[in-house]
Amino acid sequence: MLLLVWAPSHGFNPAAPHGPSERGNIPSFKVMDTFARAVEIDRAVKAGESDNTLPVLHCEVGQPQTGAPSTVVRSACLHLQNDKLGYTSAEGVLELRQKISKHYKAKYDVEVDPQRIVVTTGSSAGFLLSFVGGFKRGDVIAVGSSGYPCYRNVCQSTELTVDTIKLNDDYKITASTLRERVNFRAANNLPPINGLILSSPSNPTGAMLEAKEMKDLCETCTENGIRFISDEIYHGIVYDKKVEATALKYTNNAIVINSFSKYYSMSGWRLGWVVVPEDLGDCFNSLQQVIRQLWSMINANEARKKSAI
Numbered sequence: 001m002l003l004l005v006w007a008p009s010h011g012f013n014p015a016a017p018h019g020p021s022e023r024g025n026i027p028s029f030k031v032m033d034t035f036a037r038a039v040e041i042d043r044a045v046k047a048g049e050s051d052n053t054l055p056v057l058h059c060e061v062g063q064p065q066t067g068a069p070s071t072v073v074r075s076a077c078l079h080l081q082n083d084k085l086g087y088t089s090a091e092g093v094l095e096l097r098q099k100i101s102k103h104y105k106a107k108y109d110v111e112v113d114p115q116r117i118v119v120t121t122g123s124s125a126g127f128l129l130s131f132v133g134g135f136k137r138g139d140v141i142a143v144g145s146s147g148y149p150c151y152r153n154v155c156q157s158t159e160l161t162v163d164t165i166k167l168n169d170d171y172k173i174t175a176s177t178l179r180e181r182v183n184f185r186a187a188n189n190l191p192p193i194n195g196l197i198l199s200s201p202s203n204p205t206g207a208m209l210e211a212k213e214m215k216d217l218c219e220t221c222t223e224n225g226i227r228f229i230s231d232e233i234y235h236g237i238v239y240d241k242k243v244e245a246t247a248l249k250y251t252n253n254a255i256v257i258n259s260f261s262k263y264y265s266m267s268g269w270r271l272g273w274v275v276v277p278e279d280l281g282d283c284f285n286s287l288q289q290v291i292r293q294l295w296s297m298i299n300a301n302e303a304r305k306k307s308a309i
């Protein structure tokens, strides 16, 4: 009789928990940690459980001072009362995508086919879609230092390699900054950069690429086979009547991400969009069919949570 005995050689016990995977073991988003702590202090003050009587002034997350515009709230109430609010198509309701397309025409004089627009759960879901759909495991994504910390964490959890680019003296990544880095990596036999992500206006520096800088950067990305992810979430929040440049004006290869969170004061609604290059359209649609149904990035929609209580 043959007796098969399974003897795990490295102490693997299938019944024991395994802990986080390498890609999931990302550093926490410090902003959200601080926010959670501040919310708890606020709650304790209001409940009279704290000696502190001073209100908490929140400076940690980029939270708008006001709620959503009253027209949005009125419309939401009407839909809540009158509609079934079931699933929608994965890329989002066509009417909204058409409105977003009109916004590009009115604000930037750029034609964007509504079919290229995918509505997401905030811009954060757009990062995930972009990194999963636009790159392969191990690809190198250039990220500015300083820049929005989530870029790095999402790269890690999608198994991409982050290449940190030091901002120039104006706190920007321009075409020449990028070219220098591309040349440095080539000279040192490092793998080429496959993607670049930045926000303009920037978080945290506030620096903004002028139109010519945006154009040059888009062209440099195309010349070097670098997929540009342009995070345009802070468009509209600028001083001195400066006009923001959208990457859409200068290239069809970029993935352009935006959101209702900041300019429209709707961070808790978890609503954003991505303008998808043609070659990624089908892929983003399929990913969105599963991602959007499962995950609401950063956190779940505030109204949904409150109404579920």
Ligand SMILES: Cc1ncc(COP(=O)(O)O)c(C=O)c1O
Pocket (backbone or CB within 6 Å): 061, 062, 121, 122, 123, 124, 125, 148, 199, 202, 203, 231, 233, 258, 259, 260, 261, 267, 271, 272, 297, 298
């Ligand atoms: C540069 C940048 N991009 C994206 C986000 C996240 O935005 P959303 O609420 O649309 O997911 C933030 C939030 O602070 C941000 O600063």
